[in-house]
Amino acid sequence: MKLTCLAPSAAGVAFLTATMFAATAVAQAPQAPMEGEPGGPPHHYPMPKNLKVLPKNTNGEQIRKIMHGWAGGLGVHCDTCHQEDPHNLGPDGKPRLDFPSDAKQQKLIARRMYKMVQGINTEYISKLKTKEGDPAQHVTCGTCHRGHLDPEPYVIPPEHRPGGAPAQGN
Ligand code: HEC
Ligand code: HEC
Structure with missing residues (x-):
């Protein structure tokens, strides 16, 4: 099962x-x-x-x-x-x-993902200058995955796509 x-x-x-x-x-x-x-x-x-x-x-x-x-x-x-x-x-x-x-490929991918998340948080997010008493929000698996194994591609709503911007931002 x-x-x-x-x-x-x-x-x-x-x-x-x-x-x-x-x-x-x-x-x-x-x-x-x-x-x-x-x-x-x-x-x-x-x-x-x-x-x-x-x-x-x-x-x-x-x-x-x-x-x-x-x-x-x-x-x-x-x-x-x-x-x-x-x-x-x-x-x-x-x-x-x-x-x-x-044995599972997903476990190996998860290790890389964890390293990536660590890198993002230590190299970038924690170095952001935030307002006093306003700690930087850290990236987690859910920041991208949002409850999906394959992160859903973000599609920009048409009203925010003036001048023929692509449907998926960059
Ligand atoms: C997205 C993939 C993923 C999911 C889902 C996941 N794990 Fe893991 N798990 C890992 C990875 C990767 C490691 C090894 C981490 C490392 O190498 O430092 C691990 C390690 C472990 C270990 C330590 C094994 C050992 O002896 O080294 C245990 C116990 C464990 N997971 C339990 C769970 C349980 C219980 C769940 C469900 C609630 C779960 N895992 C869900 C990826 C996952
Ligand atoms: C910066 C965004 C981001 C973060 C944060 C992130 N991921 Fe991912 N992850 C992705 C993307 C994008 C893919 C899909 C790659 C592809 O298309 O193959 C993915 C794929 C995966 C897959 C393979 C999915 C499959 O279809 O088999 C696993 C497992 C995974 N991530 C685990 C994790 C874990 C565990 C964490 C937290 C430790 C994490 N990810 C954090 C962006 C992210």
Whole structure:
């Protein structure tokens, strides 16, 4: 099943949550009761193993927050960038995601995109002179993607296209 194709639904969210909990359980092989379950220790995500662009000391919880931001900015689910592992099935019989794997092209593109965003923010946006007490707005994935995996081309409205300006600005 491709989660990407589904509109957000209760089932989708439940599955995602299950996948995330399941991934943690596998990486850590905890004893019963499982982490994050009543009676178990507080929920804890494993340290990432394969970071190439995010700071190496980013912990599991921080990674989750960042990833939810990326997924939200692009309007996708985790499986757009993370490969399913057919040898690692969850309790529902569905493959869990292999987060450290670099098998998916989108994950590689996302790394470049992150570097680009970092560059834009550190080299340009943060050097803007803004009014006192008015911090520069930073570029995020959502600045361009606006909830779409493929950013929609901006079409200039006809009333703002005097003198035969092209439909797409430059
Ligand atoms: C747009 C692509 C994209 C989406 C969507 C995405 N990720 Fe990631 N994820 C990445 C990239 C790229 C990295 C590696 C970052 C690096 O190299 O520093 C990564 C790394 C991770 C890692 C660390 C893996 C390791 O051990 O190195 C975890 C865990 C993870 N993502 C979880 C998630 C979860 C959970 C979701 C859904 C909420 C998600 N990701 C959505 C691109 C994505
Ligand atoms: C400055 C604008 C901009 C920002 C900011 C940006 N992107 Fe992109 N991104 C693009 C454009 C434009 C494309 C389409 C390139 C193409 O046509 O192939 C794209 C394509 C992608 C793709 C491939 C989409 C596909 O069809 O498979 C991924 C994945 C992606 N971006 C992830 C990210 C992530 C993650 C972030 C934030 C860390 C981000 N992008 C921030 C402009 C941006």
